[in-house]
Amino acid sequence: MERAEKKNDRFEHKTEQDSTIVYGKNAVTELLKSGAAVDTVFVQDTMNAAQxxxxxxxxxEAGAVVKRVHAAKLRGMCGTEGHQGVAAWAASVDYVSLDDLLAEAARRGEPPFLLLADGVEDPHNLGAIIRTALLCGAHGVVIPRRGGVPVTPTVLKSSAGAAARLPVARVANIGEAVRRLKAQNVFVYCADMDGRPAFQQNLTGPIALVAGSEGSGVSPLVKSLCDGVLSLPMAGGGTGVDSFNVSVATGIILYEIMRQRGTEGSI
Structure with missing residues (x-):
């Protein structure tokens, strides 16, 4: 039953690794609809009755307790004013294996389509990439255990909840993941400025795209393991900006892969 939280109730920040705070209307909605384990949902006491x-x-419906709390309490829980009046305590994302992602593609009767994040450090970028990967029909995202941001509350919010729906595999290192995918006849591309324009490549069939870090791009080892390198043509010089943001570049290429695969409307 929904109950108001008393003014003198103290919110205790949970520190266990298996629990995390998720905030924002879209992120909380997607989390609750995803079937993930949710403990408590906190709703701002000034939110209108309908919402x-x-x-x-x-x-x-998800089996969670609902509590009405003050805006200051939500701000303290989330560490930001951008909570949009709702937050939830939930188990951290249940990471899957690389084999699980390939099995998901097989279950859907589709050639694998995966996104690998090689050292993406900004949670907003990773969230945006996961959101685009979901909407472009990818079967999952692969991130490293070290050298990149994990799926945090900020990632969940930036993905508008997509990170609660699209399977995410966390592997020991991206290079080994590339080797394993190639052994399964998945063609692996990476995105870099010295590659062939993405629009001139055949991007159908089993495919994985590697997106590099914000500062240094795809690591030299991972790049050497890839079957090909994709680039995006840009307008002429003189702009003072020499590259796309990693989430923007990745989104453009993911969309081109979706276009070539003809998977619009399949999710």
Whole structure:
């Protein structure tokens, strides 16, 4: 039953690795609809009745307790003013294996389509990449255990909840993941400025795209293991900017892969 939190109740920040705070309307909605384990949903006490009723209904359906809290309490829980009036305590993302991602493609009767993040450090960039990967029909995202950001609350919010829906595999290193994918006859491309324009490549069939870090791009070892390198043509010089943001570049290429595969509307 929904109940108001008393003014003198203290919110205790949980520190366990298996629990995380998710905030923002889209992120919380997608989390609750995804079937992931959710403990408690916190709704701002000034949220209008219709919206509060909506979150109460979907939270109860997910088996979560609903509490009404003050805006200051939400701000303290989330560490930001951008909580949009709703937050949830949830288990951290259940990472899957690389084999699980390939099995998902087989289950859907489609050639594998994966995105590998090689050292992406900004959670907003990773969130945006996961969101685009989901909307372009990818079967999953692969991230490293070290050398890149994991799926954090900021990633979940930046992905508009997509990170709760699209499977994410966390591997020991991206290079080994590339080797394993190639052994499964998946053609692996990476995105870099010295590659062939993406629009001139055949991007159908089993495919994986590697996106590099914000500062140094794809690591030399991973690049050497890839079957090909893709680039994006840009306008003439004199702009003072020499590259796309990693999430923008990745999004453009993911969309081109979707276009060539003819998978629009399949998710």
């Amino acid at each position: 509060a009723g909506y979150y109460t209904a979907i939270a109860r």
